Each structure stands twice: as structure tokens, then as C-alpha cells.
Amino acid sequence: MKSCYIQNVSSISPQPTFSGDGFLDVIAGKNPENPYLSAIEPDYKACIQDAGLRRRMSHVVKMGVAAALACVKGSSVDNPDAIVTATGLGCLADTEKFLNSIVVNHEQLLNPTAFIQSTFNTIGAQIALILKNKGYNFTYVHRGFSFETALLDAMMQMADGEARHVLVGAIDEVTASEYEVMRRMGFWRRGAVMGEGAQFFMLSAEKEVGSYARLRDVDQFLLADNDTADGRIASFLKRNSVTVDDLDLVILGNSGDARLDVPFLNLRNGMFANLPTAQFKHLCGECQTAASFGVWCAANILKRQELPSAMKPSGRTDVFRRVLLYNSYRGVNHSLFLLEAV
Amino acid sequence: MGSYVTGIGVISAIGRNVKENLDALMAKKSGISRLTHFESAREVPVGEVKYTDGQLRKMLGLPEKSTYSRTALLGMVAAQEAVSDAGIDLRSGLRVGLISSTSAGGMDLSEGFYKQMLAKPNGGRLRDVVSHDCGDSTEKIAAYVGIRDFMTTISTACSSSANAIMLADRMLRHNLLDVVVAGGIDPLCLFTINGFSSLMILDKELCRPFDGMRAGLNLGEGAGFVVLQREDSLREKSPYCCLAGYANENDSYHQTATSPDGDGPFRVMAGALKKAGLQPEDVDYVNVHGTGTGNNDQSEGTAMFRLFGTKMPRFSSTKVYTGHTLGAAGGIEAVYSVLSITNDVVFPTFNFKNPMTDLPLFPETETVERAGVKVVMSNSFGFGGNVSSLVFSALKE
Numbered sequence: 001m002k003s004c005y006i007q008n009v010s011s012i013s014p015q016p017t018f019s020g021d022g023f024l025d026v027i028a029g030k031n032p033e034n035p036y037l038s039a040i041e042p043d044y045k046a047c048i049q050d051a052g053l054r055r056r057m058s059h060v061v062k063m064g065v066a067a068a069l070a071c072v073k074g075s076s077v078d079n080p081d082a083i084v085t086a087t088g089l090g091c092l093a094d095t096e097k098f099l100n101s102i103v104v105n106h107e108q109l110l111n112p113t114a115f116i117q118s119t120f121n122t123i124g125a126q127i128a129l130i131l132k133n134k135g136y137n138f139t140y141v142h143r144g145f146s147f148e149t150a151l152l153d154a155m156m157q158m159a160d161g162e163a164r165h166v167l168v169g170a171i172d173e174v175t176a177s178e179y180e181v182m183r184r185m186g187f188w189r190r191g192a193v194m195g196e197g198a199q200f201f202m203l204s205a206e207k208e209v210g211s212y213a214r215l216r217d218v219d220q221f222l223l224a225d226n227d228t229a230d231g232r233i234a235s236f237l238k239r240n241s242v243t244v245d246d247l248d249l250v251i252l253g254n255s256g257d258a259r260l261d262v263p264f265l266n267l268r269n270g271m272f273a274n275l276p277t278a279q280f281k282h283l284c285g286e287c288q289t290a291a292s293f294g295v296w297c298a299a300n301i302l303k304r305q306e307l308p309s310a311m312k313p314s315g316r317t318d319v320f321r322r323v324l325l326y327n328s329y330r331g332v333n334h335s336l337f338l339l340e341a342v
Numbered sequence: 343m344g345s346y347v348t349g350i351g352v353i354s355a356i357g358r359n360v361k362e363n364l365d366a367l368m369a370k371k372s373g374i375s376r377l378t379h380f381e382s383a384r385e386v387p388v389g390e391v392k393y394t395d396g397q398l399r400k401m402l403g404l405p406e407k408s409t410y411s412r413t414a415l416l417g418m419v420a421a422q423e424a425v426s427d428a429g430i431d432l433r434s435g436l437r438v439g440l441i442s443s444t445s446a447g448g449m450d451l452s453e454g455f456y457k458q459m460l461a462k463p464n465g466g467r468l469r470d471v472v473s474h475d476c477g478d479s480t481e482k483i484a485a486y487v488g489i490r491d492f493m494t495t496i497s498t499a500c501s502s503s504a505n506a507i508m509l510a511d512r513m514l515r516h517n518l519l520d521v522v523v524a525g526g527i528d529p530l531c532l533f534t535i536n537g538f539s540s541l542m543i544l545d546k547e548l549c550r551p552f553d554g555m556r557a558g559l560n561l562g563e564g565a566g567f568v569v570l571q572r573e574d575s576l577r578e579k580s581p582y583c584c585l586a587g588y589a590n591e592n593d594s595y596h597q598t599a600t601s602p603d604g605d606g607p608f609r610v611m612a613g614a615l616k617k618a619g620l621q622p623e624d625v626d627y628v629n630v631h632g633t634g635t636g637n638n639d640q641s642e643g644t645a646m647f648r649l650f651g652t653k654m655p656r657f658s659s660t661k662v663y664t665g666h667t668l669g670a671a672g673g674i675e676a677v678y679s680v681l682s683i684t685n686d687v688v689f690p691t692f693n694f695k696n697p698m699t700d701l702p703l704f705p706e707t708e709t710v711e712r713a714g715v716k717v718v719m720s721n722s723f724g725f726g727g728n729v730s731s732l733v734f735s736a737l738k739e
Contacts, residue, residue: 001516083592089475090497095533099456102536107383115537116598116725119445120476120497125726128592134606137592137728138505141447142495143477149494149509156512177459185468222490288475332481 001152002159005342006212006299007204008075010067013197013284013293018042018070023300024283024308035183036174036194037285042066048130056113057126058093060173063198064123065130068169071200072131076208081163082136083124084154086146086170088288090120093175123171136163144329146170147292148220151203151337155218158205169200170292174285187330192255195285199292201299207342213302216240216338228263229334230271233326236336248320249307250277251294253327255286260331267326268314276315278307291327295337298323302341344618345514346581347734349428349523349569351420352677354664355389355562358401359423364681368709370692372663374548374560377530384535386544389562389665391416402486411448411473412529412563414482420565420673421483421523428521428569429579432488436520436575439492441510442480442567443502443526445669445724448473450531479527492519497669499724500631501590502526503566504672504732508588510570520575525567525673534668535561541598549634549666551659552643552705554696559633562665566673568680583683586717586735587618593727599637604645606729607631611649611719614731624717625655625733627688629675631721632659632705633666638723643701656713658691658705672722672730679718679734688713 011017014037015028030037041059047066048054057065064085072080098114119125121139128137138153140146147170154166174196179188188194203215219236223229237243250272254264268277278301284293297311301320307313325337352359355373356366366373374387379394393401398415399408402422410418421440425432432438452474458465473479480495492513496506503526510524528534538544538561545558570585591613593606600606615622631642646654660678667674682688688710697704716736723729 001518088477096456098537099453099533100460102453102532103457103460107532107536107539110536110540112537112540115533115540118537119499119725121499121724121726121728122597124498125592125597125728128594128727129597132594134591134594134609136590137498137726138496138509138590139498140494141476141497142480142493143475145477145494152518153509153512156516159516160512180463181459181468181471184464185472220492220494222493224490 001155001217003214003216004155004158005204005207005214006201007208008071008202009212009296009299010071011197011199011296012039012063012067014039014195015283016040023304024310027310036179038174039063039197058091058117060091060093060171061117061123061126064169064171065126067198067200068127068167071202072167075202077165077202079131079133080135080165080167082157082166083127083133084138084150084166084168085124086140086150086289087120088143088146088172090141091118091122092173092178094118096175096177143288144333144335145220147289148218148335151218154203164205166203167200168203169198170289171198172196172287172289190258192257192286195287197284197293199296211342212299214340214342216340219336221334223334233336240338244271247275247322247324248317249323250275251298251323251325252277252279253281253291253294254279255281276313276317278311278313280311283310288329291335294325294327298325298339302339344585345511345570345572346576346584347568347680348571348579348581349424350677350680351423351427352566352674353391353416353419354564354667354674355391356663358419367663367689370690370709372548374665382532382535384539386546387548387560388530389560390530391563409469410482411479412450413444413448413527414473414479416529416565417442417479417483417527418486421487421567424523424567424569425487430521437491438489438521439513439519440480440484440489441494441506441522441524442483443496443506443669444476444479444528445497445499445502446528446531446534447476448478449533450529453531453533498728499726500668500671501722501724501728501730502669502672504722504730505590507568507676507732508590511585514570514572520572522570523567524570526669527565528563528668528670530561530563543635545634548693549661550693551632551634551661551691552639552703553694554698556634556636556639559635560665562667564664564667564670564674566670566677568676581737582680583734583736585732587614587733588731589613589617590730593729595727598725600641600723602641604641604648606727607642607645607723608648610729610731611645614733618733620717622650623653625719626715627682627718628655628657629679629718629720630657630659631723632661634661642721643703656688656706656710658689660689662691662693675720676732679720682715682718683734683736686713686715687711688715
């Protein structure tokens, strides 16, 4: 795959990532009232001017739209050629709201607003409406592959010369009932913490002034029972003509789940034993599109040439030229991202 | 030349396989009828697949007691038919991917779960909610059919499966995969029936696409998949036709309506033709989105006038047979487009009577055989301004 460049990034997350110039230098404590990590929301009035529009938007739509608009505003681009969004569960709160009204009102006199906004592509559509963007507009909704395919699609668009700039974003929200259902399923029993947020990336086909990083490649895969990711990681590096020794840092997407983290520990003690590693899910929490926060971290590390202590680094490096991110969602959806300094 | 279509599979209100669908289309036999599989206060006609979940499980050889969303079950039937039809040996070393799409995901089960959870905090069986997300059905279908190399899921409302087919072509051309099974699925459920009802766009009778008297759409359910291959991955089976061009854009007009001047629809139809290297006059048949809502048919019709002018090709909406199957529509209608080329036939919108006063457009009302169909355009437009058009063309002789 022809590589592309990360021209700008934005993030609304459980950390103060949206405003200010810091890079994970101040870490937010967990709100003791919530068993999950909720996003620190900006003043949406400043981001989404239309009051009527803002009022109709649910929490997840506001996060996505605000992060997207900030990403565009801070970039060199007025309007991207394409918008590609990714979400695991989409506009869940509006979905629940409409379901609730069906049950409570016995299918009578329903207000369509929640239904309209429950569609998985609502965020991508709202961004297009606000930007008056008539370009290509896709939404990927496949668990821990959603963000990965979104990036792959964007890279193909640029390689084909159909787009010069693509806005790619990943958004997921936590609702109380979603947390509760997952709790009943045992998702949070062994240490993982649930989280939410929105990360957006302005990708460009060519290197531009101020580019954060070069995105070389992305891969997504399943593993057969009892198989490890080692082979797939090796072939991913090989197809990019890179060896493990060429990496300066490996960012790992372990979630804190005692059982699901074992393969990550094995990699740290095996294939990556001689490399510095860092983590991110304790900062953003686990969700289907959490890898987007990892890529946001990688882009910042490469641009700023610093690795925040909040990312629990093991080992020391002074120069960051090449970073590998390995993520897995629930031990099922695995993905790899290779980024380089520009 | 784009990628080649080597396999097709479909299940809808008019049949559980390609043959049954084709026979009903030829015979002008609609599948729109009363809802029978679950209770709803909304008494509207629907395009229901005539098999219960239990019958589908049996058809698929799945354990009687197993829990699968209807989305997964419908998808398995259509995807398996498409793969068998293409004659792909999944163990022959070819890189095979599944690109599926849905707008409702596993809502058919999770809405029942949600109701029980509302009644009692610990209520509902967890196995009814694990399939809620859109990726679940894709992973279940992939496991059933035997695809492991790549899978992903798209959800862009009613253009979802047209977009899945576009991504498939892109991945083939980038040599990331050799074979892709692409399409989409949606089940009928209370959520969508009530959603569209709350928008007041459900016709109480059989839908009347492009008719001046049209009063809305009929919801339907089903799944449609095509198998796409690059030329170098073709084996014994000769392809049906090729996917010659496509385009997706955002109409950027309104969250649930297309622009009255048909701006987005016009641009994607023109864009798909441009990508195919074809002119408007090369199009022999348009399988229109034609939902039967006031807004869609007015917008799409205006766009067709802008593109084709006085040289209007034959066109029809097959939603009078299947209902609007939402995320599945692009996949099901891609299968019908392929059938139109291979059988050289145009399927009629048999109940069309009154042309729109401001848009004198006349869909075919009789089955047209030996219609000289070489190039078919298939339109899919969805919520969020998501507009898509696909162009299929017969193989050069």
C-alpha cells in the first residue's frame, strides 16, 4: 500500500486531549461515580455554532462532529475530498431512546428524531452537512476492524488519486445500559475498563508542512484458536521491508484484562524483548475503536519526539523514527499500524 | 474493465435463492404481504422472507437450539449461494474476503432483549444481545461459509450494500484480495418498522414507485451477495458480467431527504458512468432506487432527466416485489442487475399507472425479454445523504 501522511489529529477522550498544547502531561482521574472512563467534553457551543443542530445531537454525535471540525480547522485543508468514519456501536443512546419509546408508548405516536439520529452513518453525514462536503462518505462498523478498514479505504482512495485529503475518524460512546450488559457478559471482570471518545485524522496523499507522521501500512486479521500474532506481525513488517530492529517503539493495545493481556505480555517478553514498549488503553478505556487513540498517541510521539510517562514506557529511547502499534479487541479482532516520523 | 461477477446469491420476499427470485420477477409476482413473524401495532404491508428463523436454521443445517440473529441467517443463505455459485475452492490458496453491510445489525434479537431489560434490570437472555452490533452477522457468515482472510462491515443506511460492492472492487484492484464476497442484509424488525412509520413514509398498500399517486415505501427484508474476482483469479467458471463502474458521494442536503434537484443522485450516476468509460446512451436499463416515497422518486427522477434527457433508458423499481430491504437493497438489486444482463430481460414495475405530473417518467410495466441489455445501472440512496450508483456491463464478445 502506498503510504500517506497524517496532516492533523484531534481527540476527545477521557484525557484532556482536546484543548491545550500538552500531550498526556496531565492525566485525568477516573470519575468515581462512573465504573467506566467517560470523555472530557469540550464546550460544544464553541465547536458547533448552530444551536438547534447542537441541541438535536446526541453525546456521540457531538463528540464526533466537534472532533472532526477541530481536525479540519487545524489542518491546511478547508474541506477534505472524502470523509470516512468508524464506529463499533454507533449512536447507541439514540438507538436506546427510540427502542424505549417503542416499548413505553406501545408503538404509538413516536417521535422520529431519535430514529433518524440512530443510523450508524449519522456522524459522517452530519460532518458532511456542516462542511457542505459532497465527497465520498463511508462508515465502517465492524467491531475492532472498524477504524482499520476506514484507514485502509482512505489509503486506497489516495493511492488511486481519487482523493488528496481524507478525513478519517473513529467514535464510540458508553451508555449506562451498554456498560451493564457488558458487565453481565463479564467483559470488565478481569481488569479491563470501558471507555469512549472520538479521534479524527486528516490524512494527505503527500507530505505537507506540519505533518505529524507518515502512515506506512495497516493490517487487520483474525487468528485461529491457539495461534499467536507473531507470524502475522513478521509478515506485516516484511511486506514493509522493516525488521524488528528497525522499530524504535511498540505500542501495545492491552486492555488490562488479565486473560486477554497474556499474548501482549508474551510479545513483550518474546518478539519485542529488546524494544521499548508503551500502552494506551488505561488512558482511553476499551472500546471497539480504541486503536484510534493508540494511533493518535503514535502520531504525537513521532511529531513531538517524546514519549509521555503516562503511557507506561518500558525502556528508553531518545529518537522515534518508526513506531509499530499492535491492537486487539477482545482477543478476536487484531490489527497492526506502522507509522514513521516525517 | 473492472472486476468480474462470478457468483450471485439472494434471499428475499420472493424466494430463497436466485432461481425463485428470477421466476417471481419474470412472472410479475410480488412478495409484499402481511407481517406474520412477529406482532406489531403497525399494520403495514411488508416484504417478508417466508421462512421463520427456525426454518432458516434448518435450511442451513444449524443446530435447532442455536441463537443467530435473523440478519446472520439471511446472510448465510445468500452468501453461501453466491460462493457455491462461483465455484470457489476456499482452500485453493486464493485470498478471499467478505465485505458485508447492514443498517439494523442484530436488532431483530436485541429489541426483544431490550424490552425484557426495561421490565427487569437483570432481564433478557445475553445470547439475544451479543449479536446486536453490525459486525456480528459478518463474522457468523464468514465462519459459516469458511472465509478467514479478510472481513469488514459497512453501514451507510440504504446504500450500505452498494458501498460494500465498491470496496470489494477497490481491494481487488489493489491486489489485497483475489476473491471478494460482497453485499448486505437487513431483517424486518420493530425498530425499523416503527422508525419509518414515525417518518410517515410507509404506504398502507403496495408501494407505487415513480407513480404520481405514490404514498411511501414498503419495508422488506433479505440479503443479496455477489462474488467479485480479478481477471487473474478467474478459474473454470466464466463470469456473468463485470462491475464496470461505481460512485459514492454525499448529497449533503438533509439527514433524511435527497435534494429536490437530484444533485447527489445525478453526480453519482454520472460518476459511475465516467469510471466505466461509458456514456449515458450506453445504459440499457436502470434498476432505480425507486422506493415509492414522494421525496426519493422526485429527486431520482429529476436526476435521471438531467443525465439522460430525452433518451431515457428502460428503467424499473423492483421494490414492488421485495419491498425496500434497506441495507440489503444494493446487494439484492445488484443480483437482479446481473440477472437482467444474463437473461437479457427488464423486470417490470407492474403496478405503475399514473405518471408524475411534473416528471413524465414511465417505468416498464411489462416484462421485456430480448431487451438488448448490456449495461445496467443500479442506484441506492440512503439516509445521511449517502448516494451510490453501480454500473454492470456484459462481457465483451
